[in-house]
Amino acid sequence: MSKDVIIACDFASKKDTLTFLDRFGQVRPFVKIGMELFYSEGPDIVRELKQRGHQIFLDLKLHDIPNTVEKTCRVLANLDVDMVNVHAAGTIAMMQAARRGLSVKQGKQPLLIAVTQLTSTDQAALENELDIHRDMQDVVMHYAQNAKAAGLDGVVCSPWEADQVHQACGADFVTVTPGIRFASSQKDDQKRIMTPGQAARVGCDYIVVGRPITQAQDPVAAYQECVREFTKETR
Secondary structure: OOOEEEEEOOOOOHHHHHHHHHOOOOOOOEEEEOHHHHHHHOHHHHHHHHHOOOOEEEEEEEOOOHHHHHHHHHHHHOOOOOEEEEEHHHOHHHHHHHHHHHOOOOOOOOEEEEEOOOOOOOHHHHHHOOOOOOOHHHHHHHHHHHHHHOOOOEEEOOHHHHHHHHHHHOOOOEEEEOOEOOOOOOOOOOOOOEOHHHHHHOOOOEEEEOHHHHOOOOHHHHHHHHHHHHHOOOO
């Protein structure tokens, strides 16, 4: 498995996204397209970025009844994205349905991963707002094991849970970790965070980095530093 840095392109429009990515010249970073951009521009933004040579993590966090998720994944399979996610809270049956939907595509299929708990959720919110009275790591491990049982490739989790996920689900079970900040960065609305170097040392497979790169004075330099910090611990 090749470790990589995924840039979260959380922009409101195609114009803003392409303007940002044009700054990278011939470099084609792995990018994440989230709900804001996808709902603004639709599938055409995916097609254009694929034509430009980018790998794409389509971050729509599907969570619905199994039949709806399966049909949605059939559509997404035709976009040739490299990674898709669902919410593990949607049950094993829903995750299995997502896998069936993506399986209609012949050849290489996108990685299918499940969100365990959002990195903006801390223990207090887990208990007081979601009414889940278990330790955060126990909840994440339970959801990760459900995802593995459903036949998924991995999970989205905070870097703080990546090592435990690998211990529980195997070294080849992918961990995709947002909540990455440089040591000098603001935390913003993230609660469970690490630096790129720390994430590498605990075994994260992919890190998702948004504002520390997209809002940097020099985004290309910030991306390059992130890649160096993340990969120097793993190569």
